[in-house]
Amino acid sequence: MDNALRLQYLEAMGIDVWLPRGSVHGEQAFSPEVIDNAGPEITASATDNWDELQAEVAGCTKCALCKTRTQTVFGLGNKQADWMLVGEAPGQHEDEQGLPFVGSAGLLLTEMLRAIGLTRDEVFITNILKCRPPNNRDPRADEVESCNDYLQRQLKLIQPKIILAVGRIAAQTLLKTDMTLARLRGKVHAYNNTPVVVVYHPAYLLRSLPEKRKAWQDLQLAIQTVKECEG
Numbered sequence: 057m058d059n060a061l062r063l064q065y066l067e068a069m070g071i072d073v074w075l076p077r078g079s080v081h082g083e084q085a086f087s088p089e090v091i092d093n094a095g096p097e098i099t100a101s102a103t104d105n106w107d108e109l110q111a112e113v114a115g116c117t118k119c120a121l122c123k124t125r126t127q128t129v130f131g132l133g134n135k136q137a138d139w140m141l142v143g144e145a146p147g148q149h150e151d152e153q154g155l156p157f158v159g160s161a162g163l164l165l166t167e168m169l170r171a172i173g174l175t176r177d178e179v180f181i182t183n184i185l186k187c188r189p190p191n192n193r194d195p196r197a198d199e200v201e202s203c204n205d206y207l208q209r210q211l212k213l214i215q216p217k218i219i220l221a222v223g224r225i226a227a228q229t230l231l232k233t234d235m236t237l238a239r240l241r242g243k244v245h246a247y248n249n250t251p252v253v254v255v256y257h258p259a260y261l262l263r264s265l266p267e268k269r270k271a272w273q274d275l276q277l278a279i280q281t282v283k284e285c286e287g
């Protein structure tokens with residue numbers, strides 16, 4: 057990405073462009089207010105492995121989305137990542153390329169990570185659904201149910217220190233709630249024993265500049281949470 061576009065994204069997020077890469081200074085992070093617990097026990101077998109899981113996802117016909125997808129989008133990144141990012145579902149570009157978050161929202165997500173000193177190679181990025189819903193409609197309950205096993209097995213294999221739920225649908229699905237994103241953000245939740253921090257979806261941030269500072273606060277909270285896990 058050229059520098060001008062990068063700076064535009066950073067500015068859209070309210071991130072001062074002089075921020076040293078990797079710095080966690082800036083606005084005060086939120087104090088965690090509540091710990092929720094959501095999600096069933098993860099049931100991947102001890103012998104589960106990436107290649108098998110990836111092949112299963114690639115050939116999945118568990119729901120009707122297999123008929124309309126171009127290809128599945130398994131997820132991408134570090135299989136031993138401390139940070140696992142979970143979005144909603146592939147969009148058009150992701151469906152075409154077989155990779156998560158590759159459209160303009162993906163570029164902003166990359167910049168959000170960069171602003172907190174992370175590259176996409178250091179994290180693992182996936183979605184609740186591995187197939188694109190037609191016209192990017194919201195995932196249906198049966199589709200979420202069909203895909204749930206794949207996400208759980210990914211979590212079990214990676215064992216991240218933190219899950220970033222990217223956007224309302226991912227947050228509500230992971231945390232099994234219909235609370236608004238505004239109420240879910242700014243708190244540390246848990247999925248089994250893994251902390252979950254909810255962040256605004258970059259596609260929403262691209263449209264809603266007033267929320268940019270909150271996005272930065274959410275990232276700070278995530279950093280603080282990982283540090284506390286390590287400490």
Ligand code: URA
Nearest residue numbers: 143144145146156157
């Ligand atoms: N939005 C998402 O939630 N996931 C993607 O992979 C792309 C856009």
